[in-house]
Amino acid sequence: MRVSYAPILRLPSCPGLNQSLLLVRIGWQYRIRAHSASIGRSYASATENTAKNTRIVSESKSSVSSNTSSPQAFPTSSTKEAAQSSSIPPDWDENPDLSISTFSQLPSSTFGYNQHMIINHDFKEALRQILWQFRAPIRYAFAYGSGVFPQTASATKSPSAIHPNPSPAISSMQGSRGKMIDFIFGVSYSQHWHSLNLHQHRDHYSAIGSLGSSFVSRVQDNWGAGVYFNPYITVNGNLIKYGVVNLDTLCRDLSEWDSLYLAGRLHKPVKILRDDPRVRLANQINLISAVRTALLLLPSTFTERELYGTIAGISYLGDPRMSLPAENQNKVANIVTHQLTNFRRLYAPLIENLPNVAFHDSRCDSADWIDDPNTNATLAQDMDPKKRGNMVRRLPRTFRSKLYYRYQSKFQIPQREFEKMLEDSNDQDPSRVKRQQGGIFEQRVASDDQPALREEVRKAIKGTVQWPSASQSLKGVVTAGAGRSLRYAGEKIQKYREGRSKEKVEPGSSKSQGSKSAQAPMKNGKEP
Numbered sequence: 001m002r003v004s005y006a007p008i009l010r011l012p013s014c015p016g017l018n019q020s021l022l023l024v025r026i027g028w029q030y031r032i033r034a035h036s037a038s039i040g041r042s043y044a045s046a047t048e049n050t051a052k053n054t055r056i057v058s059e060s061k062s063s064v065s066s067n068t069s070s071p072q073a074f075p076t077s078s079t080k081e082a083a084q085s086s087s088i089p090p091d092w093d094e095n096p097d098l099s100i101s102t103f104s105q106l107p108s109s110t111f112g113y114n115q116h117m118i119i120n121h122d123f124k125e126a127l128r129q130i131l132w133q134f135r136a137p138i139r140y141a142f143a144y145g146s147g148v149f150p151q152t153a154s155a156t157k158s159p160s161a162i163h164p165n166p167s168p169a170i171s172s173m174q175g176s177r178g179k180m181i182d183f184i185f186g187v188s189y190s191q192h193w194h195s196l197n198l199h200q201h202r203d204h205y206s207a208i209g210s211l212g213s214s215f216v217s218r219v220q221d222n223w224g225a226g227v228y229f230n231p232y233i234t235v236n237g238n239l240i241k242y243g244v245v246n247l248d249t250l251c252r253d254l255s256e257w258d259s260l261y262l263a264g265r266l267h268k269p270v271k272i273l274r275d276d277p278r279v280r281l282a283n284q285i286n287l288i289s290a291v292r293t294a295l296l297l298l299p300s301t302f303t304e305r306e307l308y309g310t311i312a313g314i315s316y317l318g319d320p321r322m323s324l325p326a327e328n329q330n331k332v333a334n335i336v337t338h339q340l341t342n343f344r345r346l347y348a349p350l351i352e353n354l355p356n357v358a359f360h361d362s363r364c365d366s367a368d369w370i371d372d373p374n375t376n377a378t379l380a381q382d383m384d385p386k387k388r389g390n391m392v393r394r395l396p397r398t399f400r401s402k403l404y405y406r407y408q409s410k411f412q413i414p415q416r417e418f419e420k421m422l423e424d425s426n427d428q429d430p431s432r433v434k435r436q437q438g439g440i441f442e443q444r445v446a447s448d449d450q451p452a453l454r455e456e457v458r459k460a461i462k463g464t465v466q467w468p469s470a471s472q473s474l475k476g477v478v479t480a481g482a483g484r485s486l487r488y489a490g491e492k493i494q495k496y497r498e499g500r501s502k503e504k505v506e507p508g509s510s511k512s513q514g515s516k517s518a519q520a521p522m523k524n525g526k527e528p
Contacts, residue, residue: 090353093285093394094436098251103277112280114349115287117269117342119148122169127181128273129167130235136196139247140186140279144270147179149342151334165237180232183242184262186279190246191217194228197244204230206481219479221246224472225253225261231476232484247279254282257289257396259468260461264315268335269342285396288350290314292391293399293461295357296446297454301380308336308343318462319469340373356382356391388446389438403460407445410456 092107106112127143146152162178163170170181187193195213202209209216220228226249231241245262253263263286294310313332336343348370351357361377369375382388395403401422408418421441438446445453477485 091436093288096255096281096285098255098278098282100277100281103280106277106281112284114346115272115280115283116275117149117271117345119271120169120173123173124271124273126167126169126236126238127271130181130183130238130240131273133235134185134197135200136193137187138185138274139188140250140272140276141183141274142266142270142272143181143183144265144268145179145182147174147181148271149269149335150338151331152338163238164234167236167238170238181238181240183240184227184250184265185242185244186247186250186276187244188247190220190228190244193217193244194220201233204233206479206484208478219475220244221249224475225259225468226250227261227472228479229476231480247276251278251282254279254286255396257286257399257464260315260399260465261468261472264465267311267314269339269346284350287346288353289394289396289399291347291350291354291357292395293457295381295391296388296457298381299450300383301360301378303376303378304340304344305336305376307379308340308347309333311343311347312336314461315465317458318465320466320473337373340376341371344370351379356384356387385443385447386438389443390436391438392442392445393438394436399460399464402463403445403457404441406456406460407441407448411444413441 092111097105100106127148131138131141162180166174185193191213194216198205198209198213198216205216208219216228220226227243227245229241229243233240233242250262253259253261254266257263266283266286267290290311291307293314294307297310298306309332312335316332348359351359357379359377360380363369363375364377366372366375369377392400392403404418404422407413413421421439424439448456
């Protein structure tokens, strides 16, 4: 088959270097000679020392920001050969060490580069400048949502109606969309962070800020999903909303799916502004878990839009806000439609590492297809119960337990036998290094009738999402204050009405992106 490459990033010109070495490898059809990957890495190393003002270095510096041990933010190659030459373990997610503290402890030097989305340089710098207005230390940060990644072609409001005095780069990027920009800040010590931030930005908090940082941190860590939001805050003339989360809470949700509140946000493309090695590892576990969960919900063949729509819709199941007229009901389809190429960059390298799924589409032979939003490539997965049983076994621990309990009831497994099975599948004992292979029970789950399996997985997702999302929404009324809460609710209702209006004008357009099997987890979809 003809070899083709898809460049995702341009480096400064260098004689003798083929810029097409900067690749995202998609499926089975890309092959690159081993020495090319080493050439690319050598050049990247030289570039880091000699091209301080280039785009790739500036992206790297945004990743480092608060941690100078971070490597550059983008890979020179994400091919399998490059991963192998970096000594990445083939089963890196079996027993991950989430206690790491430096990027050099990651499974490979290019590990997790797929998480870094490429956005306009000036826009990225404007977002980074917002972070510098906080004296309290932010270890990990990302910007997300429609204020960063467009979800519609246009909007009715102008930037001046949203932002008091927007940065030129933000005005240029948002254009007529004019959206509040959402951030998540990962911090090491919640009380210490809020103590510093209350001293600098008391006006960011509602009345409960007067009760002190100890109370605020308890509200953050013990209520809802462990996030404390301050909405409608003006920083550098731009309207933002930021949520504060402890890094331990963030990593636990990413690796175990105990609430899917933050893990679900990171299922979609986000712009990471400050990186952390532990979070990068946990998020890679989160992303590959999303692929595995989606594969359990999908048939043997499906399209990219169906895959990404299923993944994007996972965290929306069970969200009580979706039963209310408080959000555009076509949100997931809008996200996938307008961010298809970013979804490819995020998930294609992970799909390549899975043995039971691959791209099977001749359109992928085109050198520029990865940046073509009109291409909807076809994928195929192996429905062998043994391989699918391995996927079940490698689902996040907390979520997997919920699915197991559902099937214990369905299969009528005695409690003592079931508890013994759970003990054998325990991943938490550091003295035991266990290979996560599906056993008879997991294979039986994977062999269940596809509609029945889909329904059980959906119910397990709902059981994970429902209470944390509901309690986090209620907490938001307290942390934001009455005025901001009413404003927020009003804007959500307006989005719901806009979605309904568009649906009447273009019946079925936004819901036709996926097959019935893919729509199952995303029919109530919205962006969290």
